[in-house]
Amino acid sequence: MNIILLGPPGAGKGTQAKKLVDERGMVQLSTGDMLREARSSGTEMGKKVAEVMDRGDLVTDEIVIGLIAEKLEAGAAGGFIFDGFPRTLAQADALGELLDKMGAPLDVVIELKVDDETLVQRVVNRAKEAEAAGQPVRADDNAEAMKTRLMAYYKQTSPLIGYYHAKGDLRSVDGMAAMDQVAASIADILNG
Numbered sequence: 001m002n003i004i005l006l007g008p009p010g011a012g013k014g015t016q017a018k019k020l021v022d023e024r025g026m027v028q029l030s031t032g033d034m035l036r037e038a039r040s041s042g043t044e045m046g047k048k049v050a051e052v053m054d055r056g057d058l059v060t061d062e063i064v065i066g067l068i069a070e071k072l073e074a075g076a077a078g079g080f081i082f083d084g085f086p087r088t089l090a091q092a093d094a095l096g097e098l099l100d101k102m103g104a105p106l107d108v109v110i111e112l113k114v115d116d117e118t119l120v121q122r123v124v125n126r127a128k129e130a131e132a133a134g135q136p137v138r139a140d141d142n143a144e145a146m147k148t149r150l151m152a153y154y155k156q157t158s159p160l161i162g163y164y165h166a167k168g169d170l171r172s173v174d175g176m177a178a179m180d181q182v183a184a185s186i187a188d189i190l191n192g
């Protein structure tokens with residue numbers, strides 16, 4: 001199965017994707033993780049996107065589509081989980097074309113719904129917890145960058161909800177529920 005986890009920053013996409021990797025042997029493709037990796041390894045592309053990411057804006061479609069296209073080539077027996085991609089309509093179209101070329105289906109798009117106040121609280125807590133644990137704190141996990149990240153979500157990414165709804169691919173889950181409850185709702189959808 002190939003699935004998209006769609007939702008605003010802090011909705012729990014990464015957490016749920018990791019559970020699916022552990023439980024179903026799916027492959028998580030997180031463009032956020034790929035971009036952070038490029039930054040920490042100091043590649044030219046990593047340097048180019050650093051400022052945009054820290055601010056909370058989206059990096060260019062060209063860069064993220066390139067990253068995804070590269071990873072798709074390897075294939076995944078258990079299927080792919082697209083986490084944080086696509087984030088624009090152009091990315092959604094590109095993904096559709098890439099999957100078509102591979103003869104692979106997009107099985108379902110799962111939207112995680114969480115209200116804004118909770119999202120801000122979650123990322124601020126994530127930063128506090130990382131700091132307390134002596135782990136690196138994401139430069140965009142603060143209230144200021146969250147304003148930009150949420151604006152980017154509503155302006156550029158939320159139109160995908162209508163897009164996938166119209167295609168008949170969208171399912172929505174209450175992302176405010178406890179983590180295990182969210183996982184159970186996702187499992188229900190995947191088990192059809």
Ligand code: AMP
Binds near residue numbers: 031053057
């Ligand atoms: P995430 O880890 O998914 O929250 O992504 C962190 C940051 O990476 C975002 O705020 C963007 O700056 C960038 N990013 C990740 N995925 C994408 C994408 N699909 N399109 C554009 N920018 C992205």
